[in-house]
Amino acid sequence: MLNLVPLNQTRATAVAALARPGGRVVSATNVIEAPSGVTATHVVADNDPVHLAALVALVDRGVVTVDVSERRTLDDLATLHRRSEAGDIRGKIIIRP
Numbered sequence: 001m002l003n004l005v006p007l008n009q010t011r012a013t014a015v016a017a018l019a020r021p022g023g024r025v026v027s028a029t030n031v032i033e034a035p036s037g038v039t040a041t042h043v044v045a046d047n048d049p050v051h052l053a054a055l056v057a058l059v060d061r062g063v064v065t066v067d068v069s070e071r072r073t074l075d076d077l078a079t080l081h082r083r084s085e086a087g088d089i090r091g092k093i094i095i096r097p
Contacts (some may be wrong), residue, residue: 003027016040067091 001019003012003026012032016025021037034040058064069091072080076095083089 001025
């Protein structure tokens with residue numbers, strides 16, 4: 001489960017309870033306490049221009065690569081979601097308008 005909305009602790013706990021046992025909750029907004037059997041991760045981005053330039057240099061030199069397997073439109077999003085649930089997605093998919 002991916003949380004992109006700031007939540008108070010009561011709502012965050014309720015959202016985490018929706019994850020199935022063995023599942024994961026990833027939050028980009030706040031720390032979420034996960035129930036037993038669920039892994040919770042709080043992701044924080046650091047958009048430091050120096051770090052981003054270093055990453056671009058690694059990509060340019062071929063040290064870091066991204067496996068883009070498909071390019072799709074937003075109209076395909078539901079189908080892609082079902083394929084992902086079925087384990088039929090390999091690599092990254094670029095979604096464009």
